[in-house]
Amino acid sequence: PDKSNPDYWGGSIPWISAKSMYDDFISTSDLFITEEGLQAGSKIAKKDSILLLTRGSGLFNRIPVCYVVSDVAYNQDVKNIVLKQENVTSIKFLYYWLYGNKELLSSMLETTGIGAGKIDTKRFLNLSISLPSQKEQARYIHLMDLLFDKIELNRRINANLEAQAQALFRSWFVDFEPFRDGPFVDSELGKIPQGWEICCVEDLASYMVSGGTPKSLDSSYYNGDIRWFTTKELKDGFLFDSEKHISETALKNSAAKLLPENTVLMAIYASPTVGRLGILTAESTYNQAAVGIIAKKEIGYAFLYLLLLSERTNLNNLASGAAQQNLNVGIVKRYRVLVPTIDILNSFNEIVNPIFTTIKNNTAQIHNLSALRDTLLP
Incomplete structure (x- = not known):
């Protein structure tokens, strides 16, 4: 239409x-x-x-x-x-x-x-x-239904859990529902609970850096053991195995960075991927179209992920570029956000961290079942 x-x-x-x-x-x-x-x-x-x-x-x-x-x-x-x-x-x-x-x-x-x-x-x-005969077809269908149904069930459970985490984040840090009876003060972001701070995204990170792409024409740089993610693989969830892998030689001779588990990746180049997020489940590298952010221990990767997710529209409105809408690391670093007191942050993380652990475990099972499916089907 x-x-x-x-x-x-x-x-x-x-x-x-x-x-x-x-x-x-x-x-x-x-x-x-x-x-x-x-x-x-x-x-x-x-x-x-x-x-x-x-x-x-x-x-x-x-x-x-x-x-x-x-x-x-x-x-x-x-x-x-x-x-x-x-x-x-x-x-x-x-x-x-x-x-x-x-x-x-x-x-x-x-x-x-x-x-x-x-x-x-x-x-x-x-x-x-x-x-094959219809009897044999029915056997194959039954086996595949079991695999596909379990994968789909895990996806639905994860969607429900993430919706719960996002709703809790909004209730606490956008609508301030648990804190409405306390004192509020004026800030550059409007009225906020007393004792909370406005800071930059980089203040929440112990390390923050864009990635890099090894030269594609050098065959010694690829098919190694190091995971290397591109922004098309960022789909707002945990990242397990990447489509491409690079070698130690590529890591040493390129701008690619090896960052640890629980690093939050954020796509900064080009619609429709700009703003999409991913969470590393093991040491990995990624391309220059993403920025990797290691959250400070007291902040936690779950809070950082939910914060960036909630600010996606506002961040994307800062993107520039005639042909493609791009952010850059500087814009993300300087972006101003609201951070609660440490005791409130600890209370929030005590609730949300187990939710993210369950999502991670379910995603790992999806990954393994999908690999089994893709082995059996051919």
């Missing part, structure tokens, strides 16, 4: 594009259209069908295949797959087969004239699949 027409948007129908195809099982989106918007150009993918992204720059990084849990609308870059013969195979089996054959789908990828990728529909429809 025409994005400039307000009658088409803000309805109740989830609208799926490449940007919203990140969940394995999909039922909602960040964008919703109206019935008028649906009539103006979108189509509906029915529950228990498949969505496959066939066009766009996102195809160079992934081949998103999503199972439709409830009816959604979708755009022209996405194909909806439904079964012709239910007695031959199950839609779930086809979904898991496609999920397990991402390399095959990647081999079909063509480059368009504008630098995006596409999968030719005719070639896709002519793919050959060896079908």
